[in-house]
Amino acid sequence: MASTAGPEIERLISLLAKLPGMGPRSARRAALALLKRREQLLVPLAAAMAETADKVVNCSVCAAPDTRDPCAICSDEARDNGLICVVEEAGALWAMERSGAFRGKYHVLGGLLSALDGVGPDQIRVGELIGRAKAGDVREVVLALPATVDGQTTAHYLSEKLAAAGVEVTSLARGVPVGGELDWLDDGTIVQALRARRPA
Incomplete structure (x- = not known):
């Protein structure tokens, strides 16, 4: 043409x-x-x-893009150094920041473990995360990874590695979103919501 x-x-x-x-x-x-x-x-x-x-450069601590290194979040002394939220990419970090609910620091993996795509721990920032967990005063790592096969595989792998480092590992709750109607939800979301049920 x-x-x-x-x-x-x-x-x-x-x-x-x-x-x-x-x-x-x-x-x-x-x-x-x-x-x-x-x-x-x-x-x-x-x-x-x-x-x-x-x-714009990638922060040497968390790998988030910013115009300074360390980035504004890693440099903010008012944020909780003992709390790290692990995300796949910077877009998830920005979404967390929009909520204003998280006041800790972040760690951008730069991808997810994927056997099909040949992505192992050395291709994403796993070593850097374990190093941060061991070196500092980190008490909790929150895994905010996608509810996909690769996301869950990565979360399981990180949980084992971080537990060995003596750090508490938590993950974001999954289930029915606020304002969500059951007939619009996929089966996986409903299953997660049932598993994470709590007293009313």
């Missing part, structure tokens, strides 16, 4: 299509929207992306 735009535009579309949730058609629509509003969107976006690429 012949190209309908110049190579610069096709490159923009190709790069946009690599973003999560963006296919070729969505990328083409996004590129057209950016080009249509060049001064309001395209130019500021390009500047913001260049600045981000230049200034």
Whole structure:
């Protein structure tokens, strides 16, 4: 199929299509929207992306992206050093922070254990987590990992390793969300909710 735009535009579309949730058609629509509003969107976006690429680093403690190292959360002395929340990626960390309910520190694994994909403990930040648990005054590690096969496999592996380090390991409760209706929930969520039931 012949190209309908110049190579610069096709490159923009190709790069946009690599973003999560963006296919070729969505990328083409996004590129057209950016080009249509060049001064309001395209130019500021390009500047913001260049600045981000230049200034953002991964925190040497928790691996969260920030413009400083250690990051703002790891540097915050008001946060509880004895409490670490383990997440798969930075997006989960940001979700936890939006809630405002967690006042400890974080550890970003950078992935999950997966035998099918050949991802072992050395490919994610397991060693760094165990090192933090052994070296500091950590009393509890909260596993906030996805309720998937890989997430549960990773949680089980970490639980064993952290228990050997003498640290209490907890995980987020799973089950019926606030405002959720049973007929809209999947079977796995209902099973988890039944297992985690408590006195009314």
